[in-house]
Amino acid sequence: xxxxxTRRGFLAATTAASAFVALARPVLALTEAGARALINxxxxxxxxxxxxxxxxxxxxxxFETIFVRYGDVPIMAQYVLGNDGxxxxxxxxxxxxxxxxxxxxxxxxxxxxxxxxxxxxxxKARQINAGYEIISTAYLRGEAPFxxxxxxxxxxGRDLFFNLFIEGVNVLLTERTEIGAMLDRRGGxxxxxxxxxxxxG
Amino acid sequence: xxxxxxxxxxxxxYLALGALMVLTACGTAQDTVSRxxxxxxxxxxxxxxxxxxxxxLDTNLLRPGSKRYxxxxxxxxxxxxxxxxxxxxxxxxxxxxxxxxxLRSFGLSTARFAVNSxxxxxxxxxxxxxxxxxxxxxxxxxxxxxxxxxxxxxxxLPVFGPSTRRDALGRVVDIVTNPLSNTLxxxxxxxxxxAAYLTRLNDRDRFSSTIDSILYxxxxxxxxxxxxxxxxxxxxxxxxxxxxGSDPYTDPYEDPYAQ
Numbered sequence: 389x390x391x392x393x394t395r396r397g398f399l400a401a402t403t404a405a406s407a408f409v410a411l412a413r414p415v416l417a418l419t420e421a422g423a424r425a426l427i428n429x430x431x432x433x434x435x436x437x438x439x440x441x442x443x444x445x446x447x448x449x450x451f452e453t454i455f456v457r458y459g460d461v462p463i464m465a466q467y468v469l470g471n472d473g474x475x476x477x478x479x480x481x482x483x484x485x486x487x488x489x490x491x492x493x494x495x496x497x498x499x500x501x502x503x504x505x506x507x508x509x510x511x512k513a514r515q516i517n518a519g520y521e522i523i524s525t526a527y528l529r530g531e532a533p534f535x536x537x538x539x540x541x542x543x544x545g546r547d548l549f550f551n552l553f554i555e556g557v558n559v560l561l562t563e564r565t566e567i568g569a570m571l572d573r574r575g576g577x578x579x580x581x582x583x584x585x586x587x588x589g
Numbered sequence: 590x591x592x593x594x595x596x597x598x599x600x601x602x603y604l605a606l607g608a609l610m611v612l613t614a615c616g617t618a619q620d621t622v623s624r625x626x627x628x629x630x631x632x633x634x635x636x637x638x639x640x641x642x643x644x645x646l647d648t649n650l651l652r653p654g655s656k657r658y659x660x661x662x663x664x665x666x667x668x669x670x671x672x673x674x675x676x677x678x679x680x681x682x683x684x685x686x687x688x689x690x691x692l693r694s695f696g697l698s699t700a701r702f703a704v705n706s707x708x709x710x711x712x713x714x715x716x717x718x719x720x721x722x723x724x725x726x727x728x729x730x731x732x733x734x735x736x737x738x739x740x741x742x743x744x745x746l747p748v749f750g751p752s753t754r755r756d757a758l759g760r761v762v763d764i765v766t767n768p769l770s771n772t773l774x775x776x777x778x779x780x781x782x783x784a785a786y787l788t789r790l791n792d793r794d795r796f797s798s799t800i801d802s803i804l805y806x807x808x809x810x811x812x813x814x815x816x817x818x819x820x821x822x823x824x825x826x827x828x829x830x831x832x833x834g835s836d837p838y839t840d841p842y843e844d845p846y847a848q
Binding site for chain 1: 724806807812821824
């Protein structure tokens, strides 16, 4: 009898919870303002790291923190692994995601010194399938300004960026090509590729 | 300016050559992109051999040359040379803007050439940019795009690097019809070529970390260069028809494993 009541209580609770989720959804959905705010935060934090005057290794660690906090790393890692992800075990996928996160931080973190004295300005936003794209302009010293576009989505359950375009070049697609080439060179050996990725970038 | 636009028939030469190119290139206009990632590269084996040649050229000549150029030549001088090279290209930019029906760019490039050639002492000083006037750049490859010629297959050109069939044809037309080399006498007409060569050395040095990362840190530098070139060129042209898989709006949330 008691268990019956409990079950009823549980049912009532879940119904209420799903009703709340249904009600709350439009409120929590990603808005243009939310997407802009996210990218403004990312840009501010990156600018802070650049102007911190820390060592390159420390900057790369800070960049990895920003990448993990504001980026949807699981979906990016999955997309970059591409077709080969289908035959990867859960453990391999986890290991890949971790290696990928470090690789991206090193590869792009190393380039931070090019941004010293420069700035990124968020300009306009446009709605896309998965959420919003935030178009910004990067002004680096001694270079012509160029366009950087961040793609933002809330499909992970939180507002996170999931891709970046630099002057039309899709960073995620470029990395997918790179990981595909690394796998080809290793005869499709996922473990070997992950081991080498930990040192690459 | 009259000299490079009218009297020597630069436009007529462009049009004649252009028409010829369109005729020969028409076959490519209907080309469909053969791969889901928006890359049409049926000559990949040949292209890869040319890529290996270009890479060796970079390793042995271009890269070390650019390092030496940057080390021994002051930055002010290198910038002036780049300005001269850019100024030399302005008449060609003006003609192409006109052929594309882009009167605004035509006006900007013509004015820039006039101002920089005079006040800027033969283009040594980029007076025009100092004024904060927008820079315009175009080429015959873009003119062909505007005229509706398809991108064609991907090609890697010896020395010049990544290109497409359309852009390769455009390059030939731009070189053959350059209004300045057809107007100036020797040796002045070679100044542009010399400046262009030194500008390339300078650019190789300025963008050294990006180029090194593509050529020497990648598992497949050919595939990286091809993808980056195609995406960036399509972005420049505003061409959204050629890319499908590399479509910016491809949604990884739909199926992250789909190629």
